[in-house]
Amino acid sequence: xxxxxxxxxxxxxxGKDTVKKIGEEIAxxxxxxxxxxxxGGSIKKNGVYDxxxxxxxxxxxxxxELWGVRPNPVLSKVREGIEIAKKENVDGVLAVGGGSVIDxxxxxxxxxxxxxxxxxxxxxxxxxxxALPIYVVLTISATGSEMNxxxxxxxxxxxxxxxxxxxxxxxxxxxxDPTVQFSxxxxxxxxxxxxxxxxxxxAYITGKSTDTTVYYDEGLMRSIIDNIxxxxxxxxxxxxxxxxxxxxxxxxxxxxSKGLAGDWLSHAIEHAISAIYxxxxxxxxxxxVHPAVLMYRRKHNPEILKRWxxxxxxxxxxxxxIERLRAKYKxxxxxxxxxxxxxxxxxxxxxxxxxxxxxxGDLWEPITPQVVEEILRYADx
Amino acid sequence: xxxxxxxxxxxxxxGKDTVKKIGEEIAxxxxxxxxxxxxGGSIKKNGVYDxxxxxxxxxxxxxxELWGVRPNPVLSKVREGIEIAKKENVDGVLAVGGGSVIDxxxxxxxxxxxxxxxxxxxxxxxxxxxALPIYVVLTISATGSEMNxxxxxxxxxxxxxxxxxxxxxxxxxxxxDPTVQFSxxxxxxxxxxxxxxxxxxxAYITGKSTDTTVYYDEGLMRSIIDNIxxxxxxxxxxxxxxxxxxxxxxxxxxxxSKGLAGDWLSHAIEHAISAIYxxxxxxxxxxxVHPAVLMYRRKHNPEILKRWxxxxxxxxxxxxxIERLRAKYKxxxxxxxxxxxxxxxxxxxxxxxxxxxxxxGDLWEPITPQVVEEILRYADx
Numbered sequence: 005x006x007x008x009x010x011x012x013x014x015x016x017x018x019g020k021d022t023v024k025k026i027g028e029e030i031a032x033x034x035x036x037x038x039x040x041x042x043x044g045g046s047i048k049k050n051g052v053y054d055x056x057x058x059x060x061x062x063x064x065x066x067x068x069e070l071w072g073v074r075p076n077p078v079l080s081k082v083r084e085g086i087e088i089a090k091k092e093n094v095d096g097v098l099a100v101g102g103g104s105v106i107d108x109x110x111x112x113x114x115x116x117x118x119x120x121x122x123x124x125x126x127x128x129x130x131x132x133x134x135a136l137p138i139y140v141v142l143t144i145s146a147t148g149s150e151m152n153x154x155x156x157x158x159x160x161x162x163x164x165x166x167x168x169x170x171x172x173x174x175x176x177x178x179x180x181d182p183t184v185q186f187s188x189x190x191x192x193x194x195x196x197x198x199x200x201x202x203x204x205x206x207a208y209i210t211g212k213s214t215d216t217t218v219y220y221d222e223g224l225m226r227s228i229i230d231n232i233x234x235x236x237x238x239x240x241x242x243x244x245x246x247x248x249x250x251x252x253x254x255x256x257x258x259x260x261s262k263g264l265a266g267d268w269l270s271h272a273i274e275h276a277i278s279a280i281y282x283x284x285x286x287x288x289x290x291x292x293v294h295p296a297v298l299m300y301r302r303k304h305n306p307e308i309l310k311r312w313x314x315x316x317x318x319x320x321x322x323x324x325x326i327e328r329l330r331a332k333y334k335x336x337x338x339x340x341x342x343x344x345x346x347x348x349x350x351x352x353x354x355x356x357x358x359x360x361x362x363x364x365g366d367l368w369e370p371i372t373p374q375v376v377e378e379i380l381r382y383a384d385x
Numbered sequence: 386x387x388x389x390x391x392x393x394x395x396x397x398x399x400g401k402d403t404v405k406k407i408g409e410e411i412a413x414x415x416x417x418x419x420x421x422x423x424x425g426g427s428i429k430k431n432g433v434y435d436x437x438x439x440x441x442x443x444x445x446x447x448x449x450e451l452w453g454v455r456p457n458p459v460l461s462k463v464r465e466g467i468e469i470a471k472k473e474n475v476d477g478v479l480a481v482g483g484g485s486v487i488d489x490x491x492x493x494x495x496x497x498x499x500x501x502x503x504x505x506x507x508x509x510x511x512x513x514x515x516a517l518p519i520y521v522v523l524t525i526s527a528t529g530s531e532m533n534x535x536x537x538x539x540x541x542x543x544x545x546x547x548x549x550x551x552x553x554x555x556x557x558x559x560x561x562d563p564t565v566q567f568s569x570x571x572x573x574x575x576x577x578x579x580x581x582x583x584x585x586x587x588a589y590i591t592g593k594s595t596d597t598t599v600y601y602d603e604g605l606m607r608s609i610i611d612n613i614x615x616x617x618x619x620x621x622x623x624x625x626x627x628x629x630x631x632x633x634x635x636x637x638x639x640x641x642s643k644g645l646a647g648d649w650l651s652h653a654i655e656h657a658i659s660a661i662y663x664x665x666x667x668x669x670x671x672x673x674v675h676p677a678v679l680m681y682r683r684k685h686n687p688e689i690l691k692r693w694x695x696x697x698x699x700x701x702x703x704x705x706x707i708e709r710l711r712a713k714y715k716x717x718x719x720x721x722x723x724x725x726x727x728x729x730x731x732x733x734x735x736x737x738x739x740x741x742x743x744x745x746g747d748l749w750e751p752i753t754p755q756v757v758e759e760i761l762r763y764a765d766x
Contacts, residue, residue, distance in 0.1 A: 005627040007400025019388025220604035227600035
């Protein structure tokens with residue numbers, strides 16, 4: 005086990021009928037006027053927006069709005085938000101949405117304290133020491149951003165999908181009401197399942213068989229698989245929605261990785277792909293890439309991959325476990341090959357270059373073009 | 386799944402060679418003079434005391450000392466600490482020890498802000514809104530007090546072993562270096578294992594088979610069993626010490642219980658026993674009581690107990706699982722019957738009365754004398 009620090013100060017408020025608490029929570033942190041960040045408008049259809057603004061009004065909190073954050077959120081939208089936040093003199097940022105909305109909000113919250121916000125993605129020493137407080141009402145469980153200090157943004161000008169992290173990026177409060185996810189399309193639920201499983205796997209495959217974290221990560225993965233299975237046939241099942249929502253948060257709030265090193269090569273390759281193909285959902289990209297990375301990682305940690313195949317899938321071989329993972333993704337309606345994802349062979353080189361440039365995943369060896377190409381071949385089925 | 390709030394602000398610093406960071410951490414929270422609370426002196430033998438005071442000196446932090454906290458910590462020692470803290474005008478409390486030392490420190494930290502500190506144990510509305518900041522260097526993994534807001538103290542005058550909790554009882558920082566536990570007697574390691582398993586079981590047996598928390602609790606329990614097994618033959622095994630230490634923290638920092646109701650009847654009966662027999666270690670008391678409570682709870686949640694028997698022990702019946710738990714405790718050198726614990730039949734009535742008075746464990750039915758007696762009979766083997 006590696007040394008680690010676990011310090012997650014987010015207040016996580018979970019359960020039925022909790023969205024209406026957002027005004028009271030924001031007031032308790034003394035914010036008076038927030039920038040409400042949102043996506044394409046689904047929160048107006050499912051009632052979440054009305055509940056949020058009623059709660060803000062009730063607690064005397066003013067707000068201005070930034071709409072139109074899309075999956076694979078972009079830097080131009082962040083810049084738009086920073087301008088509004090400055091002009092309107094807000095003292096907090098409220099994300100009402102999924103990971104893309106939250107990551108946009110986190111970046112805006114820091115962007116007021118740095119001249120060029122992209123600089124902090126390029127050079128982590130430039131992350132400012134100040135940020136507006138961040139509040140979250142979660143509407144899609146997937147990225148775990150509701151309880152961690154990271155954010156991923158795509159710079160459309162440079163074609164880079166990069167990340168930053170900061171202790172000030174932990175939301176002060178995140179409200180997670182699983183019932184607001186009842187109306188999600190099946191594909192989004194499945195993408196969330198793939199994303200959460202990937203977050204756990206990135207850490208898990210760097211573990212040892214004695215690690216406590218390895219033991220409970222297996223429980224987390226099994227819960228995600230079983231509960232997403234339920235949601236594929238019964239999307240309004242509260243127990244399954246709730247269990248998946250909590251598992252998706254635990255998948256990336258520090259719990260699933262403490263004491264382990266972390267790989268992140270699957271995420272690097274997926275970021276390269278969706279930087280080129282912005283319509284590729286993160287979870288779908290990971291469904292294609294992660295099984296291929298596991299095939300490649302057999303030589304690096306066979307002990308833990310064999311354990312994973314046995315404990316999570318009841319299979320005796322690593323290959324058997326990976327096949328089961330792919331079959332599960334297919335069953336959930338996710339793509340499992342680069343072709344199904346729409347990736348053209350002519351873009352392989354660009355994917356390879358971007359992955360190598362990002363530089364994640366070098367725990368066992370440097371990430372060379374050859375490494376990435378070998379993994380892409382495993383995904384070319 | 387039940388609604389819940391997870392908000393654990395403790396900064397948890399884990400790993401080899403971390404004790405020396407305590408001065409820097411305390412300084413970062415602006416404490417200038419702390420009350421150092423400790424037990425019987427083992428920290429002077431294993432070098433922890435020297436490392437702590439060197440670090441305090443290096444960072445210009447003054448301290449005064451309170452020694453002699455014993456297992457099943459007592460109110461008189463708390464009162465002694467409050468007097469010193471007042472007289473010496475300290476602005477923080479530093480626990481260097483295990484759960485008893487931490488709980489004494491937590492109570493002292495609140496005791497400066499209430500006339501009679503026992504009042505807050507009797508009436509939770511009297512817990513003060515202020516407390517000195519609490520810092521921890523952990524030397525025995527067992528109670529989880531290093532990362533939660535609770536404390537248990539025995540009032541020697543009334544014979545009550547009772548608890549209080551407060552958001553201000555979460556330590557600001559807890560440092561957990563597994564290597565300082567290399568020299569623990571086997572019995573204490575085994576007691577820690579029993580205590581941690583009990584914390585998980587109190588929550589787990591109130592769960593449903595769909596609950597994410599149930600899934601990863603099984604992983605936590607299996608890790609504890611496997612790693613304590615290792616420590617029984619190889620007490621200086623770092624990986625096992627580290628994995629057990631992290632698991633014992635997770636067993637009672639909120640993670641193992643979120644979304645579940647919690648039973649706590651085993652703890653109620655054990656508190657009654659060790660209030661009468663102060664030499665009974667908490668973990669040993671639980672090793673006797675918890676299997677008996679599980680026998681009794683078969684009628685209340687057979688689904689989850691059957692799952693537990695299968696997932697944790699590979700047994701097909703609840704009784705088979707409970708037998709395996711008892712056999713494991715016996716293998717670790719723990720008592721498994723009231724007789725082995727030294728409990729006299731003439732004290733049963735007093736144990737029953739104290740358990741009923743404490744009032745924990747009434748999720749499924751009121752706790753009557755008949756209920757407690759039936760459980761004691763299951764422990765009378």
